[in-house]
Amino acid sequence: MKFLRRLDYWVNHRRREAELAEEIEFHRVMGAESLGNTTLAREDARAVWIWPWLESVGQDLRYALRNLRRQPGFTLVAILTLGIAIGLNTSFFTVFDAVALRMWPVKDSARLVKILSQTQRFPRPRGFSIAEYRYFAEKTKSLSAVVAMEEGRTRLGFEDFGKTSWTIFVSGNYFQALGVAMERGRGFIPEEDLVDSPVNVAVLSYPLWRDHFGSDPAIVGKEIRVDEVPFTVVGVASEEFTGTMGGREDLWAPLPSMQSLRLQGNTRAHLRKPDFCCSTLAGRLAPGFSRAQAQAELAVLSRQFHDQYQLDPATILLADPSILAGHPKRKTFMPVFALMFAGLALVLLLACANVSNLLIARAAARRREIEVRRALGAGRSRIVRQLLTEGFVLALAAAALGIGLAWKLPAYVFALADDGPNVRLTPDATVILYAAALAAITCIAFALAPALHGTRPKSTTRRLPLRNVLLAAQFAMSVVLLIGAGLMVSAVKHAHDRDPGFRIHDVSVVSFEVPVSSYDSNRTVAFFTQLSKELEGVPEMRPVAITAREPLANSHWNTVFRLPGEPAGTEHDIEYQQVSAGYFDVLGIPFVAGRNFQQGDEARHFVVVNESMAHRYFGGDNPVGKSIVFGMTTSQIIGVARDASLTYVEGPGPLLFTLFKGDQIPKLLVRTGLPGGADIISGMTKRIDPRARVQVSPLVQNLDQQLSGSRVMAGIAGMLGTFALVLAAVGISGVFAYVVQQRTKEIGIRMALGAAPKEVIGLVLSGTARAAIVGLVIGYVTAGGVAKFLAQYLYGVSPYDPKAYAGVAIILAISGLAAAYLPARRATRVDPLSALRVE
């Protein structure tokens, strides 16, 4: 009650002090003669509320610090344990905050909305065609501006082999509408956004300007080459502006300028056709308009536009302008985030449980001190507060360590990943608040129970039930984490060893870099056909294949087709691959029906499908000789290839093959085995075009790359699991040591009466062994329940894989024994005489 009144005073202190001043002033006016100094009266009266409280808090703090300093080992273990746990949680939250919570780094981002569309055929939210964007931009009243953006891989001439810079093609109003501050020069102007008269101008990102143009103060007006096409620099964006697409953004150019570059696909159609997907759209709400109003208006505009061009009706969605909102991979990210949060919460809980355990042992050891203080008249609440203050000091130190960790760790991890999201990873106020909240929760979680426990009058203390509950919880948590890690490890191994259905081990991928702007599709086909013919002249390299993307390339193309009987508008989505006939030979994929492509098929509309495609769309019938409507034409199916996991490790889906058409610079696949093969390939390539560069890498590298995500997950789970296990081992060890210490006298008496060491060890273990077994059982049951959700990341390994479960049992048994060994040995060494003399 007193505390509440004090709190009330603190909350309303301004009013309360004013009242006091008024009251004293009243006194002074009433009394003709004033006794004493009114200011002093006010000060003293105010001090009644604050001083004794502050003083006792200060006292507690001093006492806590002294106590912690006296036991540096305990203090260090506790701070490290909690600090690492808080640090891991905070680090992860930093990432989450950066990609999901933080808004775009632009002016007044609260009034910005991301605009997405959803149709029955494409239920995943996506963007709009440029034509529809123009329609919106022209008609909307509820948005003061609409911007469009689209990313493209380009080369500026300084990149390493196979690396690209990201050019973002944006509408002319992009910089002005978003309110991006400029370091140099200006953003784009509407005249640079005319589809029929493209102007090649560019705005550089700050890092690009700094790192590759030496922060040239006179950069504006200079010419740079994007894919060898000259662009004039008109500005440099400010350092804070990291972009709006979520990836790295190196430079920006107006949308129409993409026509002068040779990017994937048909850019002329892209900029004009009403059904060409997709540009990302965002808008700024006009003053006085709400999100709901904007959504309603855009829905009307979208309906008008879709009616006009006979497109499927679309639903309009508005989202916050954060990186993850409306991101195509949001669906994949969110479960991973949830999983990580859950795992890290477990680790934090575990750390709390452990420190709590140590504190209980200490509280028990300090029972005498506590009893003395009670005898001297300290109330129980006062002693609980004292113990909580110690917890608070520990939590504070741990939070500081945690924030320090969060400052460095995410940026370090992201630096390992190539092309990771381009976000600021330094903790901001939200992150620090999060860490502080964690510390507060932690403090209560680990310090309150022991404090209450330790100050309970001795008579009511049972034999440490709380300690056993904590121990059981620790066992359970390490079991869950370690089984998760074990499953991931065996999944990666399984995926790596499994036969993907094609030859992966003695095949090499040849990648090329040629000046793309001078390679149109005819020249591309001619160049690579000639090169592969020449390479086939080397017997060790035969067969040679041309393919738009090599197997497991971590990217895929999709297209749509329909069967001749089906009406237009009912197309099926299917993955699509352009290859040469050699593709099936070099990868050793047999045909189950029909034939491979051959000489002379180039001019015909022939396609090859895989078994999955044949099975899904033709049932049991042999599809060879049947037709599908694909692109603008009707094509004939000439063969069915055996299924192989060509795109994803997880397994094959329906796949459609055509001959390579030169839409992009392809890869070649050759047989490995000829010493100096890379030089031969490079030499032959340079003879045809001296500007071309070549890189040869083993195909199996792609498999490793695809599995790297799972490897990282297995690594993280393993790390957390090991951290948890070490914690648990420390916990077990501490508990045993404590039990031995507590029962030294009893052990001494038993040994004096002739008990064998084995019986003594049994005595020590009996209390905790039950807790450990209960923990194991709970852990296994929980792991079994949780494993279901891991199934989609396990590449077909059963979530109940006995290897993982048994392995964890063995690891736990070994570490449990190791942790119990030292204290148990100490118990058998107890000297009966000195034991009896202890008290």
Added chain:
Amino acid sequence: MGTQKSSELLPGTLDLLVLKTLGRGRMHGYGIAQHLKLVSEDVLQVGESSLYPALQRLLLNGWVKAEWGASENNRRARYYTLTAAGRKQLDSERHEFDRMVVAIQKVLET
């Protein structure tokens, strides 16, 4: 009059006197001081710098509560009333004080 010294109070007794005074009914700070002075025939002259901290202490302990009202000359003044807990405290302090006085007298008379 001007030469008379205000007497030093035994520690803690001011709280008791204030509680006792408020036992007669609602009163503002100045009223309490006046009452003490009057009843003690000018022996107890309590200054603001001891009266107001004492009142705040009583508020903090929940023995009195305060509310604003109009004074006899129509100014805004803060009036204090005894709470139930305050009444209990008054009884026990009174009892304790009596015991103390008896004890002190015994010592002085021997």
